Structures are given as C-alpha cells and as structure tokens.
Amino acid sequence: MEEGEVWAYFPPGAPAGYRQLRVCQVPDGEDFARLTWQVCGVCRRGLVRKIRVAERWQRRGYGSRMMMRALRDCETYTWTTTKQSEYGESFFAALAAATGIDFSPDSRACDHMRAARGAAHGESRREPPQPYDSPGEPRWSHRDGLGC
DSSP states (O other): TTEEEEEEEEEOOTTTOEEEEEEEEETTTTTTEEEEEEETTTTEEEEEEEEEEGGGGGGSHHOOOOOOOHTTTTTEEEEEEEOOOOHHHHHHHHHHHEEEEEEEEOOOOOOHHHHTTTTOOOEEEEEOOOOOOOBBBOOOOOTTTTOO
C-alpha cells in the first residue's frame, strides 16, 4: 500500500448487482483506481464492467490487485468483460495467462445481473488493500507493459 491511500469497497445493493472497489488518495479522496464488476452465484458468472487506473498510478499492480479482490471466492466462475481498449485487452490476456481464467470480451450478463442493473450500491466500507503475494511484487508481472 502506498502512503496515504484508502481502499473502499461498495457492495451490491441487490443480488448480482454492481460491486465497486475504489483506491483513493488521502486527503483529497479522489479515486485513482476503480473496478466495477458483477457476480452471480446462481449462474456462477462474473462480469467486469469497467477497470481503470489513472496514468500516473499505472504499472504499480493496482489493476492486478483489484482483480484479485474481485476473483476472491469466484475463481471457478465463468468470467467475461465488456469491450476493452487495446491496453485493456492486453491486461486481460496477461491476467488470463497468470490465473488460468479466460476473460472473454463478449460481456455475458445473466438475467440476474440484468435485473440488478439499476440497483444502488450498498453502504461503502474501508477494506484492507489486496496484498502482493510477496513484499513489493504483484502476483504476476507486467514488465512487458501488459497491465495496470
């Protein structure tokens, strides 16, 4: 964790609703990294709606660490993403290679996810940052410019 950052988790307001993880800079509270996703336990499906890391904060493992949080307890689900930029495509290709989870870009939301689209988030809570596997190193490396 960088000095002066806060990780905030916004749980879904309805089953299969949107979840969000934000990494914010203290004291201004502006987020510089954000992940929005949905998970349906009934259909065993996960959908990454949006992931972004501000340019200044890229290549420090934030995208990878946020995704590890999203995958927690859902590693065996079928995961898809929305259409990604070229940079996002290479990030998800590296993530798939590292985790063995295919992140298809065809955005397959189930009926439960579609029904929950308009639901508000639950109340946010601070959360400890997703740790690196070993001190100072992300779980997988993007030294070739493949990730956030």
